[in-house]
Amino acid sequence: MTNQSTKTVLMVIAAWVALIALPSLGHADKITDFIVFASAYGLLAMGLNLLIGYTGLISFGHAMFFASGAYGFGALMQSGAFAVPVAFLLSIGITSAIALLVGAICVRLSEIYFAFLTLAFQMFFHSILLSWVEVTGGDNGLLGGIPTPVFFGVDLSNHTHLYVFCVTVTLISILIMHRIVNSPFGYTLRMIRDNERRAIYLGVNVFAIKLTCFVLSAVFSSVGGIIMALFVSGAYPDFAFWTTSGEAIFMVMLGGVTHFLGPLLGAVILTGLNDVVITYTDHYGLFLGSIILIFALVLRKGVLDFVQPHRKRSKTKTSAEGASHAET
Amino acid sequence: MELDALFSCLTSMSCLITQTTSGLIIGMLFFLVAAGLTLIFGVLGIVNFAHGAFYMAGAYFGYTIFQFTGSYAASVLGAGLGAAVLGVLFERFAIRRVYGENVLLQLLVCYGFVLVADDLVQIIWGSEYLSMGMPPAFRLPPFFVAGGVIPPFYVFIIGIAALIAAALWWLIERTQYGRIIRATSVNPTMVSALGIPTPLVYLSVFALGLFLAGLAGGLAAPIRALTPGMGFSVLIISFVITVIGGMGSVAGALVAALLIGLTRSFGSIGFPLFVDGMMYVLMGLVLVIKPTGLMGREEASRP
Structure with a gap:
């Protein structure tokens, strides 16, 4: 175990060094913009996968937490009363509180109810963002830029x-998530996904575990939102719109639910695809929708689902609820 | 909060009548959409996330038919049939492939369809708001009842929707076809063992549900602005209604739709900024007190 986690830490450090060195190869702005953008969505998707892949709970409302991170951080920074790290932690706190409330109502429900109830809460949140103009700026979102005073010598x-900063935060978040899914808590999540009744008989407090996972998942998604807010220096109601949740789910599926890094890969692919498509056509929905239909009706599996070792793949096939299985 | 306004409305006969009428029309239109949603869930075990797109399609079909024929009856019928035909194609080529698959794939298929449908509508009809206008037959002076204002068109819509609700009840409870779909919702294997082609039953229920959604879109076209993406808010509200009424229960959908309709119409006076919020509060209360919904059966919550 210790050996394993040392290896993971080393890999994360190697990834950090590689990512920091990458822009020096040329096209620096294009590459860094892409990586920051993809890591914001990557964290949203990876956070979501804690629920979808590991716990078997399909949240269709995770854009709510992406937006609560972005708006919380943006509004706190614009108030001028907080340093960046403080606002960062406070906005995570705000998201946790919202997630605790929403999760307490939602996690008792079975899958389709859960999916739609989270969706309904997200639309409610979206309507609050639109109508609470004094804090959120309504339709326009948080305008005028997000001031980022220098902290510990870092000038954002x-x-x-x-x-x-974004690469570091993203990699640390991924490391923490990796620890979570490989902890006893992470294995409890998989047990609940595979056989909830057995978990109950073994004395697991399924409600508490699911709720904890819901809050954790929301927190990582909100970190993605904070990165996004920093990157665009603002926050927009679209962050909380249902299409953002839909895209996040598609990222998870596209990269592969059965792999820890699948959602990140999905985010990278979809972000790259978006960049290309938007330069050629206005009809983004038609294009993305067709890709999704082809994916869901023909491929049915994410990229990393195909590169799983044979042993695990056949195991996934035999179980009835196939695609919501995650192995690491 | 403008609770004073709400209170004075509740004590004034004219306001009470006006708001109740508008609550009923909102409720009855939502009922048509929610009835299809709940029927499809009850029989096929699928939540048709693309239901709103068919409502939208119905409204646009109705708009175009009305432009060409000038007949509101033809436009409403065409809206329903057009949505049903689209639904048959959607079932045949997409939804049929994900029956019994996990919910994630079902949601994804519907999500992809909604994106494509919204964009196609934008390509065909443009992205600006369209307004169909009131059909000439209904350009009549409103009724005045005890000081309340009731447009004749509202009375017509409420009446038609009530007729459809009655027909639906008759179809499900009193006909051979109704017995088959009720049996299929309980035990499809047994039904197919008795020699009834269940894939056809599924297809017909899907088409029926989308016929209702298209009909609602066509009926509502004269009083709603048409825009790509208009189906989505309708879907969310219909979903709230099916949860409150109980998934799979058509009668529950009727009660819940009227409840939501009245909440929205009186809410727009008492707490205009919290109308949507009130709806979710209602849903939350129902889920906490009776998770299967007002009239949901225990089986309705099966996974």
């Missing part, structure tokens, strides 16, 4: 500092 208005 500097492009390079921002890039390093």
Whole structure:
């Protein structure tokens, strides 16, 4: 176990070094923009996968937490009363509180009810963002930029500092998530997914575990939102719109639910695809919708689902609820 | 909160009548959409996330038919049939492939369909708001009842929707076809063992549900602005209604739709900014007190 986690830490450090070195190869701005963008959505999707892949709970409302992170952080920074790290932690706290409330109502429900109830809460949240103009700026979102005073020598208005900060935060979040899914808690999540009744008979407090996972998942998604807010220096109601949740679910599926890094890969692929498509056509929905239909009706599996070792793949096939299985 | 306004409305006969009428029309239109949603869930075990797109399609079909024929009856009928035909194609080529698959794939198929449908509508009809206008037959002076204002068109819509509700009840409870779909919702294997082609039953229920959604879109076209994506809010509200009424229960959908309709119409006076919020509060209360919904059967909550 210790050996394993040392290896993971080393891999994360290697990834950090590689990502920091990457922009020096040329096209620096294009590459850094893409990586920051993809890591914001990657965290949203990976956070969501804690629920979908590991616990078998399909949240269709996770854009709510993406937006609560972005708006919480943006509004706190605009108030001018907080340093970046404080606002960062406070906005995570705000998201946790919202997630605790929503989760307490939702996690008792079976899958389709859960999916639609989270969706309904997200639309409610979206309507609050639109109508609470004094805090959220209504339709326009948080305008006028998000001020980022220098902290510990880090100046987030500097492009390079921002890039390093975002990459670091993303990798640390991924490391924490990796620890979570490989902890006894993570294995309890898989047990609940595979056989909830057995978990209950073994004395697991399923409600508490699911709720904890819901809050954790929301927190990581909101960190993605904070990165997004920093990157665009604002927050927009679209962050909380249902299409953002839909895209996040598609990222998870596209990359592969059965793999820890699947959702991240899905986010990278979809973000890259978006960049290409938007330059060629206005009819983004038609294009994305067709891709999704082809994916869901023909491929049915994410990229990393195909590269699983044979042993695990056949195991997934035999179980009835196939695609919601995650192995690491 | 403008609770004073709400209170003075509740004590004034004219306001009470106006708001009740508008609550009824909102409720009855939502009932048509929610009835299809709940029927499809009850029989096929699928939540048709694309239901709103068929409502939208119905409204646009109705709009175009009305432009060409000038007949509101033809436009409403065409709206329903058009949505049903689209539904048959959607079932045949997409939904049929994910029956019994996990919910994630079902949601994804519907999500992809909604994106494509919204964009196609934008390509065909443009992205600006369209307004069909009131059909000439209904350009009549409103009725005045005890000081309340009731447009004749509202009376017509409420009447038609009530007729459809009665027909639906008769179809499900009193006909051979109704017995078959009720049996299929309980035990499809047994039904198919008795020699009834269940895939056809599924297809017909799907088409029936979308016929109702298209009909609602066509009926509502004269009083709603048409825009790509208009189906989504309708879907969310219909879903709230099916949860409150109990998934799979058509009668529950009727009660819940009227409840939501009245909540929205009186809420727009008493707490205009919290109308949507009130709806979710109602849903939350129902889920906490009776998770199967007002009239849901125990089986309705099966996974």
